[in-house]
Amino acid sequence: MARKRQIPLMPFDTLAWLSMPGVRGLSPEIRSLWVDLLCLMWGSVERGALLKPNGDPYSRSEINRLLAINDDGVIGTLIDAGLCAWRDDGALISRQIIRGEEIRAKRREAGLKGGNATKAKMLSVEEPKVKPPKVEPPKKPDVDPVLPLIADDPPQGETPPPLTEKEKAAAEKKKKYKYSDFVTLTHDEYAKLVAEFGEDAVKDMIDILNNWKGSNGKKTKSDYFTIRKWVINAYYEQQQRNGVYPRQHIATANPGGGSANNKGCPGATLPANQREGGGSNDEAQKDYSERF
Numbered sequence: 001m002a003r004k005r006q007i008p009l010m011p012f013d014t015l016a017w018l019s020m021p022g023v024r025g026l027s028p029e030i031r032s033l034w035v036d037l038l039c040l041m042w043g044s045v046e047r048g049a050l051l052k053p054n055g056d057p058y059s060r061s062e063i064n065r066l067l068a069i070n071d072d073g074v075i076g077t078l079i080d081a082g083l084c085a086w087r088d089d090g091a092l093i094s095r096q097i098i099r100g101e102e103i104r105a106k107r108r109e110a111g112l113k114g115g116n117a118t119k120a121k122m123l124s125v126e127e128p129k130v131k132p133p134k135v136e137p138p139k140k141p142d143v144d145p146v147l148p149l150i151a152d153d154p155p156q157g158e159t160p161p162p163l164t165e166k167e168k169a170a171a172e173k174k175k176k177y178k179y180s181d182f183v184t185l186t187h188d189e190y191a192k193l194v195a196e197f198g199e200d201a202v203k204d205m206i207d208i209l210n211n212w213k214g215s216n217g218k219k220t221k222s223d224y225f226t227i228r229k230w231v232i233n234a235y236y237e238q239q240q241r242n243g244v245y246p247r248q249h250i251a252t253a254n255p256g257g258g259s260a261n262n263k264g265c266p267g268a269t270l271p272a273n274q275r276e277g278g279g280s281n282d283e284a285q286k287d288y289s290e291r292f
Contacts, residue, residue: 007042007043010038010039010042011100022081022082022083023081023083025081026077026078026081030074030077030078033067033069033074033078034078034083034084036066036067037050037063037067037078037084037092037094038094038097040066041092041093041094041097042097046091047097047098047101048093048094048095048097048098048101049087049091049092049093049098050063050091050092050093051091057087057089057090057091057092058091058092059090060072060075063075063092075092173186173187173188174186175187177190179206180206180207180209180210181210181214182209182210182213182214183206183209183210183213183223184223185223185224186224189224190202193205193224193227197232201235204235204238205227205231205232205235206227208231208234208235208238209223209226209227209231
């Protein structure tokens, strides 16, 4: 089994060695001496500083003996080239090696943190997750419980007060009835139309609106106003196509029983009560309201 190295291999950037101006300006002898110094600093007890095994720095004369030289100007030449420097404690150092060692130490520390966390996660035994028991809501009884009889009066607000006669009349007046499958009118609305156009004409108008809504699936907010908006004109056009000329829409009755809208209409006739001058639209409306 191969022995584990006590000192890791020293990285050597050949591109930087060949391109650094401070190195290329030195003589080959001094460059070789600088490589020896780098190797000594790399294997020192403090990497990057030239120290003895006990941690004391080497003096200039001791460094010359390590390099086997007698020239004291070699160290000065390397310092002038910016390759090394004297530290405050008197040790010769290489700033580049020290800076690289600091970076490696930070990376090693970060790797240990991540590795320890991963190791702890792998070795930790996760406790099985236990689902909480499902609590079912209480079942409702099949038979509603019998509430005890309350002898006191019920609380106010449960039973609405009865409608007055005026309220009943107003509700009845607004109530709509089906005069066809899709047409609804109140009694007053139907009576008003009958008083103006006659019951037969109104039934035809209701049929026109009912067929239109049933065939198109349309809905209207008010069938009464829909009849007044366009169904009346559609009714007259249908009558004219059939060769029938009914009386025109009587908008305002004259005191004498006549109407300005029936003038010039061939075959126009007035209801008997208007021809005699003894009736009015209000009486006809009241009559139909009572009938329906």
